[in-house]
Amino acid sequence: MTTVRTDWTRPEIATLFELPFNDLMFQAQTVHRQNFNPNEVQISTLCSIKTGACPEDCKYCPQSARYDTGLEKEKLMKVEAVLDEARAAKANGATRFCMGAAWRSPKKKDMPYVTSMVRGVKELGLEACMTLGMVSEGQAGELAEAGLDYYNHNLDTSPEYYGEVITTRKYGDRLTTLDNVRSAGMKVCSGGIVGMGEEQKDRIGLLHQLATMPSQPESVPINMLVRVEGTPFAMEEDLDPLDFIRTIAVARIIMPLSQVRLSAGREEMSDEMQAMAFLAGANSIFYGEKLLTTANPGANKDMQLFKRLGINPEKLETEQTEEEQADALMASIESAKNDKFFYDAAQ
Numbered sequence: 001m002t003t004v005r006t007d008w009t010r011p012e013i014a015t016l017f018e019l020p021f022n023d024l025m026f027q028a029q030t031v032h033r034q035n036f037n038p039n040e041v042q043i044s045t046l047c048s049i050k051t052g053a054c055p056e057d058c059k060y061c062p063q064s065a066r067y068d069t070g071l072e073k074e075k076l077m078k079v080e081a082v083l084d085e086a087r088a089a090k091a092n093g094a095t096r097f098c099m100g101a102a103w104r105s106p107k108k109k110d111m112p113y114v115t116s117m118v119r120g121v122k123e124l125g126l127e128a129c130m131t132l133g134m135v136s137e138g139q140a141g142e143l144a145e146a147g148l149d150y151y152n153h154n155l156d157t158s159p160e161y162y163g164e165v166i167t168t169r170k171y172g173d174r175l176t177t178l179d180n181v182r183s184a185g186m187k188v189c190s191g192g193i194v195g196m197g198e199e200q201k202d203r204i205g206l207l208h209q210l211a212t213m214p215s216q217p218e219s220v221p222i223n224m225l226v227r228v229e230g231t232p233f234a235m236e237e238d239l240d241p242l243d244f245i246r247t248i249a250v251a252r253i254i255m256p257l258s259q260v261r262l263s264a265g266r267e268e269m270s271d272e273m274q275a276m277a278f279l280a281g282a283n284s285i286f287y288g289e290k291l292l293t294t295a296n297p298g299a300n301k302d303m304q305l306f307k308r309l310g311i312n313p314e315k316l317e318t319e320q321t322e323e324e325q326a327d328a329l330m331a332s333i334e335s336a337k338n339d340k341f342f343y344d345a346a347q
């Protein structure tokens with residue numbers, strides 16, 4: 001039985017980062033095998049329910065109204081339109097439907113719409129996940145009451161480097177939102193972004209924050225910066241892919257029961273790099289027709305890679321046979337066009 005430690009220290013995490021690469025990978029894969037099927041990856045579908053025109057200044061994000069990235073803005077989608085997307089996702093084999101809105105935080109007038117979306121998605125028998133920016137205790141309670149399973153709110157980076165990335169909200173604000181989500185009884189999805197000019201000590205600081213929460217997040221997205229033209233981070237230097245893989249491996253070791261999600265930046269990764277990320281313990285990805293802002297690898301390319309690696313999508317809890325599920329998933333993936341990318345969401 002795996003013991004989850006929430007008392008990790010920064011020096012201990014730094015020691016893991018400093019391990020010889022092969023030793024680190026071996027340890028990560030060992031922990032992974034103790035807790036998960038090593039040849040299974042969970043797949044979620046994403047829907048951007050409100051795109052762009054965000055008042056925040058996150059320097060990596062094309063959805064910020066402050067940067068000219070050519071992104072087409074879209075108002076909050078109608079509830080029925082979101083549910084149509086959810087029905088299609090279900091028909092295509094998805095088990096979890098994630099809805100993201102580019103907001104600083106939802107307004108009072110938005111809450112009836114988003115809670116109706118949650119109720120509708122739950123009635124379809126899907127798990128529901130949302131990312132709407134900062135939420136108060138009351139809003140978290142409303143979402144939980146509507147049946148929301150997961151709430152995503154990323155920490156992005158270490159507390160020390162945070163000011164280089166965002167100035168319009170504080171690290172403490174993020175922690176408060178995560179506390180509100182947890183207190184309301186929802187599962188937490190929280191991670192960060194690698195490649196924003198931060199140093200290894202910042203990756204250590206980020207993982208330390210996540211791993212030492214009283215309850216570790218159930219889902220930990222690790223994004224690789226997508227350098228979108230028009231954003232302040234467009235000219236960031238190339239990230240050493242091995243530094244990214246190390247971050248995944250350390251996350252897997254110190255958060256042994258969390259799903260580590262390979263998120264933004266996958267389209268810039270080679271098949272070999274993605275394979276190495278799965279070996280390091282990543283066991284969740286997104287695919288979908290309606291993701292946010294930049295290209296995701298074509299979904300059928302994902303399935304080809306899965307096939308080459310002998311990886312199966314996590315089993316779906318439906319009345320469909322496994323064969324039907326596989327066919328449905330393949331059909332969905334084949335039909336995924338105009339993939340865009342969601343920062344999963346780097347809110």
Ligand code: SF4
Nearest residue numbers: 054058061102346347
């Ligand atoms: S990451 Fe989220 S909060 Fe920040 S600018 Fe983008 S949409 Fe807004």
